[in-house]
Amino acid sequence: MALLSDDRLLPAAPAQRDLARDLYAQVKDAPIISPHGHTDPRWFAEDAAFEDAAKLFITPDHYVFRMLHSQGIALEDLGVPRADGGSVETDPRKIWRLFARHYHLFAATPSRMWIDHALQDLFGLDQRLSAETADAAFDAINEKLASPAFRPRALFERFKLEVLATTESALDDLAHHRAILDSGWQGRVITTYRPDAVIDPDFEGFVGNVEAFCAYGGGGVSWDSYLAAHYARRRVFAAHGATATDHGHPTANTANLSQSEAAALFAEVVTGAATPGKRELFRAQMLTEMARMSVSDGLVMQIHAGSQRNHSDWVLARFGRDKGYDIPQRTDYVTALRPLLQEFGRAEGFHLILFTLDETAYTRELAPLAGVYPCLFLGPPWWFHDSYEGMMRFRRSVTETAGFYNLAGFNDDTRAFCSIPARHDVARRVDAAYLAELIVTGRLDESEAGDLIQELTTGLARRAYKL
Amino acid sequence: MALLSDDRLLPAAPAQRDLARDLYAQVKDAPIISPHGHTDPRWFAEDAAFEDAAKLFITPDHYVFRMLHSQGIALEDLGVPRADGGSVETDPRKIWRLFARHYHLFAATPSRMWIDHALQDLFGLDQRLSAETADAAFDAINEKLASPAFRPRALFERFKLEVLATTESALDDLAHHRAILDSGWQGRVITTYRPDAVIDPDFEGFVGNVEAFCAYGGGGVSWDSYLAAHYARRRVFAAHGATATDHGHPTANTANLSQSEAAALFAEVVTGAATPGKRELFRAQMLTEMARMSVSDGLVMQIHAGSQRNHSDWVLARFGRDKGYDIPQRTDYVTALRPLLQEFGRAEGFHLILFTLDETAYTRELAPLAGVYPCLFLGPPWWFHDSYEGMMRFRRSVTETAGFYNLAGFNDDTRAFCSIPARHDVARRVDAAYLAELIVTGRLDESEAGDLIQELTTGLARRAYKL
Amino acid sequence: MALLSDDRLLPAAPAQRDLARDLYAQVKDAPIISPHGHTDPRWFAEDAAFEDAAKLFITPDHYVFRMLHSQGIALEDLGVPRADGGSVETDPRKIWRLFARHYHLFAATPSRMWIDHALQDLFGLDQRLSAETADAAFDAINEKLASPAFRPRALFERFKLEVLATTESALDDLAHHRAILDSGWQGRVITTYRPDAVIDPDFEGFVGNVEAFCAYGGGGVSWDSYLAAHYARRRVFAAHGATATDHGHPTANTANLSQSEAAALFAEVVTGAATPGKRELFRAQMLTEMARMSVSDGLVMQIHAGSQRNHSDWVLARFGRDKGYDIPQRTDYVTALRPLLQEFGRAEGFHLILFTLDETAYTRELAPLAGVYPCLFLGPPWWFHDSYEGMMRFRRSVTETAGFYNLAGFNDDTRAFCSIPARHDVARRVDAAYLAELIVTGRLDESEAGDLIQELTTGLARRAYKL
Numbered sequence A, B, C: 001m002a003l004l005s006d007d008r009l010l011p012a013a014p015a016q017r018d019l020a021r022d023l024y025a026q027v028k029d030a031p032i033i034s035p036h037g038h039t040d041p042r043w044f045a046e047d048a049a050f051e052d053a054a055k056l057f058i059t060p061d062h063y064v065f066r067m068l069h070s071q072g073i074a075l076e077d078l079g080v081p082r083a084d085g086g087s088v089e090t091d092p093r094k095i096w097r098l099f100a101r102h103y104h105l106f107a108a109t110p111s112r113m114w115i116d117h118a119l120q121d122l123f124g125l126d127q128r129l130s131a132e133t134a135d136a137a138f139d140a141i142n143e144k145l146a147s148p149a150f151r152p153r154a155l156f157e158r159f160k161l162e163v164l165a166t167t168e169s170a171l172d173d174l175a176h177h178r179a180i181l182d183s184g185w186q187g188r189v190i191t192t193y194r195p196d197a198v199i200d201p202d203f204e205g206f207v208g209n210v211e212a213f214c215a216y217g218g219g220g221v222s223w224d225s226y227l228a229a230h231y232a233r234r235r236v237f238a239a240h241g242a243t244a245t246d247h248g249h250p251t252a253n254t255a256n257l258s259q260s261e262a263a264a265l266f267a268e269v270v271t272g273a274a275t276p277g278k279r280e281l282f283r284a285q286m287l288t289e290m291a292r293m294s295v296s297d298g299l300v301m302q303i304h305a306g307s308q309r310n311h312s313d314w315v316l317a318r319f320g321r322d323k324g325y326d327i328p329q330r331t332d333y334v335t336a337l338r339p340l341l342q343e344f345g346r347a348e349g350f351h352l353i354l355f356t357l358d359e360t361a362y363t364r365e366l367a368p369l370a371g372v373y374p375c376l377f378l379g380p381p382w383w384f385h386d387s388y389e390g391m392m393r394f395r396r397s398v399t400e401t402a403g404f405y406n407l408a409g410f411n412d413d414t415r416a417f418c419s420i421p422a423r424h425d426v427a428r429r430v431d432a433a434y435l436a437e438l439i440v441t442g443r444l445d446e447s448e449a450g451d452l453i454q455e456l457t458t459g460l461a462r463r464a465y466k467l
Helices: A014-027 A041-046 A053-057 A062-070 A092-101 A110-122 A134-145 A152-158 A175-183 A206-217 A223-239 A259-269 A276-297 A313-319 A338-344 A361-370 A388-402 A419-440 A446-464 B014-027 B041-046 B053-057 B062-070 B092-101 B110-122 B134-145 B152-158 B175-183 B206-217 B223-239 B259-269 B276-297 B313-319 B338-344 B361-370 B388-402 B419-440 B446-464 C014-027 C041-046 C053-057 C062-070 C092-101 C110-122 C134-145 C152-158 C175-183 C206-217 C223-239 C259-269 C276-297 C313-319 C338-344 C361-370 C388-402 C419-440 C446-464
Strands: A032-034 A161-165 A244-249 A300-305 A352-356 A376-378 B032-034 B161-165 B244-249 B300-305 B352-356 B376-378 C032-034 C161-165 C244-249 C300-305 C352-356 C376-378
Touching: A014 A419, A014 A446, A032 A419, A032 A446, A041 A152, A041 A175, A053 A092, A053 A134, A062 A092, A062 A110, A092 A134, A110 A134, A110 A419, A152 A161, A206 A223, A223 A259, A223 A276, A244 A276, A259 A276, A276 A300, A276 A338, A352 A361, A361 A376, A361 A388, A388 A419, A388 B388, A388 C388, A419 A446, B014 B419, B014 B446, B032 B419, B032 B446, B041 B152, B041 B175, B053 B092, B053 B134, B062 B092, B062 B110, B092 B134, B110 B134, B110 B419, B152 B161, B206 B223, B223 B259, B223 B276, B244 B276, B259 B276, B276 B300, B276 B338, B352 B361, B361 B376, B361 B388, B388 B419, B388 C388, B419 B446, C014 C419, C014 C446, C032 C419, C032 C446, C041 C152, C041 C175, C053 C092, C053 C134, C062 C092, C062 C110, C092 C134, C110 C134, C110 C419, C152 C161, C206 C223, C223 C259, C223 C276, C244 C276, C259 C276, C276 C300, C276 C338, C352 C361, C361 C376, C361 C388, C388 C419, C419 C446
Parallel strands: A032 A161, A244 A300, A300 A352, A352 A376, B032 B161, B244 B300, B300 B352, B352 B376, C032 C161, C244 C300, C300 C352, C352 C376
Antiparallel strands: none
């Protein structure tokens, strides 16, 4: 039995399926452009073997453990590390069995398809994961992981990664990226400048972060040295391959204060005692400052807005961030982005890529904005929406207003390395299915679809991210 | 001519239709679990014959008369009772003819399918309702209604109802439920604790309601006796079969005040003179109190949030509540539920079932919340969304993030008794169609679909509602 | 090669396609009812030849030039006139070539289908527009435009326009409409009363506009003469064929102040110095005043709410309004319309047609409102949503709750004359496809679909607009 049908995600109707198959075949083996994600550069710097199936598939993947947790399984029993030093399950086989026994919970979810893809294509398994098959799968995976062909760099090449962007804090020393560059290995692993820790006054340790950060600007804690530090660090990140910055904000609010107002606001937030309104205003102002710097240094700017993070204080205190307790919230773009766009919306060469967790913005705000402002690109369906239905909703919602060429292609945005080929494969299949749908309903010529499937797979991402 | 196709709502494409037919066949005759609704327990207590076709299908069903009214037909002419004592049409044949003459207004609406289902399956009619067929249908229905086989209890059994939950006010004496229990009849008709009349300061007669209610708590009007009254009444409801409470609030706001703050707020709202903000805060606080009591007594908690009720003062004054003038409004969950979830989101055995009239919350807030918090379940598409398209949107929106097992199955939420089999039949058909869609696109195995169609039909509801 | 498939937009599955083809054939050649749009009455008054392909297809059509601009093409190079008197490209062939070279940007957008439709059906072209085909197309179009058969009146008749409504400012002298009426030509071109320039305190020149306007009310600048002017002008517009008014507001807010409060508010806004809140309140109050007048004089009222206009100050200053920089925003109806609906929701003969750019309102607010209030009709999918996917989303979202008879049929809302047949053709195809979908899934009888396709094409628009 195959875990996955060769025709998965392609349309069921024969004429449409044939068209989709042809289109998919044209990009099935194309290189992977991964311009935004959260894999660990240490993997590629050190090229050490991955430890075991549980550490590969479960403990680092909040998509996986949040679903198990939602059905009452304790995060401790899944080996999710405690932030408070408490003990958790450490036996990977036990963790794997618990996961396998509950694998039915993932029916019809993207996680299931990603994991099945890896189990089948990467680890050669052909039995659905379950209590019965748990041990055999665990042993087979671990055996492979121990072999040289499953080291990070080997997998990178096997996955046909043309470029892989990781994301580092503005305070990161980029030692792993340095090591990759110095190693002589040809794999293109690049960094991305993510300054949330020094931009978001609500970030853990913000005041200390800013103090440390300003040292890069050559002076004490002042607005000028703070800005200089950003410029300096962006240069260093660019020297480590970065072509983009990334900004994870609760809202898409931007502001365009005068520099003296901004300096005064900075002075207030670095006390750590600013009001919530002032803290939000600072984040808003900093998006505009980041745009100004992008216009200057050419780094592509990404905004990932709209997650209400760490919804449970108890989980945050016990396990830390990124534990599945990040819930999307309604997100405005039309009013929020206006100050930034008024100033830089037509700036030559400026690329601003927008992401949303609020799908209502697709037709209402994002496609109309991207369909007129020269600087704007729409990122692919993000996080919960990186799925068959999510991608189809995105295509059907934005294409009619924004067309294809205001899009930034696909990106996987993952920390689960083995899911990268699976995620890109899903995207290619959905795009083939969507283009086939356009053809059979007379909205696109077959000859155009051939060009577009290439654009959607590689061309748009290369151009939007200046790769 | 049949009013309804045997294959209605199943997919049109042959391969998919065959799969869907097989799945539907597996649950077509399954018992009905109806864990939330608004039928009248008096029917089952007294088991008297229903009066006539108009009283069965038109005057109590706001789905029906609102549509006729929207096209300019006076509610009086449809026999909708006046709250102000004014006179209305009383000739059921006239009312029925008016309805039949305008039956084309219901084309492609769920009401049309529910009514056709009842006309065909229950009353053996095979002509589309119209001015021409009105009298024959009216006479045929009335003749059947007069027979013992169409008494409420007989229909209950004929509908294969395994359990039917009604909904009673916290002030209800539960006499009908008592009578059912005492009658020796085996039908399981249970109540649900609905305390809006004593929790919502905007409810008609709130101050008097609370005074009367506090007597159940053994004392005067105080926060302590008020809480004690809730505990006491919940126990009595549970003794009359209740496994759940239900809360109809304009928003999903929750609050978590200290008990002294809550007591002071209570003292203020029972004066009847609190500000709108305070009234909303009281509703919010009471959701958290209800959660606390559910954690203690095990009753499942339901929140039906987001209806702006009684949109027309004129209609409210003339005809009272529930007259079709209840309009959904934008509803936030992520911020609103946080106080309650912080406190009780992980509480052992606590079940909180969420409903929405704002479909934008499906992918943005509800599925992500249900996909991580152990206590949360998502109720089925509610009210306007209890329809083919509404159900399909729900499945396609929530499954990828919440999976199937964080759902509460189907419930019909109706006061139209004869629509119960029709509504469950629609749900079973849509579920079969959806699962077939997953299979043909390689997202689910056929063997899994067989389990899931059973879960969606009965299993999930039984577990979520602790039946 | 044909530019367009005969079966475009019809369902791909054979059984469904056959049904859809039959339905489409029944209305393919039906007359066009165009009850709302922005064509120029001067065309029909003067009946002069259109100048050239660029002036016909590009410079007046913000759908077209915004997309080109979004990919970095300067509006100046597209010949978009400068509001500030600056110079722009004037060579129509150059403009046309620039457009043709970038025609791939429109792949899968409605503009592409509209333009292809006109190129093929009207101008007899059969090659996809591109750099290579640009000149041949340009010459062929210009040659035809110079012939009598392509004059505005000839096209009006060729398009089978039964009625075409234009939209004029409350300050317009209606000279073109007068000329059409006086010319003896039989084409029915009617006006629509659009008083935004004298109702919206944020409109350019509002204070002067109101001063000029009050002269129609026979007195100085006062609330009474202002209202009298509205009544007077509405009468004049009606005498020039108008059956409707139209109101383009940023929100759907309505208010119902006392007349003395309204008079005081008027006195404040005409100073030009009122706060944003007061300006919004005045717009809100005026919607209710317009409803009152409609109840009195029978003019159908349209509200087009929810566009945040002129998003870029730079573009507004340089090119003026309507340059593609109008972005939808979240729009509430349930609370916003309540004051107006409380007062006039049940008024005999009152028709209020609602439009939205916020699709989330379809199932949540608009369908429930239209499904109960006698006065309400829903306008067709507007602006960005006037597309295959947009129309399908609309049908699938509103029909189940509002039915078909609370809808206002289709309208093209265009200033691009040649797109009118194309737009109505798209609507007819989508409706045929949708009805076929209802039939094959057992939600509608074939016999009903035949009536409904006629209603959707002509009947509903005629009745809603009192044509």
